[in-house]
Amino acid sequence: MAVQISPSILSADFARLADEAARVAGVADWLHVDVMDNHFVPNLTLGLPVVEALLKAVSTPVDCHLMIEDPDRWAVGYAEAGAKSVTIHAEAAKAPVRTLRAIRKEGARAGFALNPATAVDAYEDLLPEIDMLLLMTVEPGFGGQPFLDGVLPKIRRARQLVSKHGLEVWIQVDGGVADETIERCAEAGADVFVAGNAVYGRDDPAEAVRALRALAEGA
Ligand code: DX5
Ligand code: ZN
Secondary structure: OEEEEEEEEHOHHHHHHHHHHOOOOOOOOOOOEEEEEEOOOOEOOOHHHHHHHHHHHHOOOEEOOOOEHHHHHHHHHHHHHHHOOOEEEOOOOOHHHHHHHHHHHHHOOEEEEEOOOOOOHHHHHHHHHHEEEEEEEOOOOOOOOOOOOOHHHHHHHHHHHHHHHOOOOOEEEEEOOOOHHHHHHHEEEEEEEEOOHHHHHOOOOHHHHHHHHHHOOOO
């Protein structure tokens, strides 16, 4: 399991997205883009036109986290646009198998996200369709929220299920991941770490990425 860091541009300056992306280029593994529709979550961020523009302007692979209703309709568009990873939410998808397959067919990695209150066991049979399981460690919608320690047993459980089936599903954590919490996530079995405030809230985002990676690798 290689540690990967995915800085979330939700905490970056939206007026200067390409510049903000450049600050972690060559250091971050991914750029995490939070798409929110003000329906699935009570916040509104950006959509496909902005992602298309961003994709032309950045070198780091883009990891789109869709916090939207009806991802079955919209997800494939993000893969077609060139996002290398597209994640849909279990609570919003009505046909997750079809949508995950459509994402893969476009050459992107298919991600499947669970809110803190959504159990992972119900999705065991779906694991072969998934490249990355995203376990939310806050309620989705906003950056800068405190990490929910109650999700740690689910990270352990997810890692057990992935191993049991001999799969290579990545386990991503998102929400409140910072210097103080990343080691707990890594010990529990996460290998992809989203960090918003812990990267873009710092004077030197690249150094923050390096520090997070070192902590996760040492856990
Ligand atoms: C929250 C988003 C996160 C957010 C994390 O719903 O999915 O990606 O940017 O921000 P931090 O790391 O500040 O909790
Ligand atoms: Zn996110």
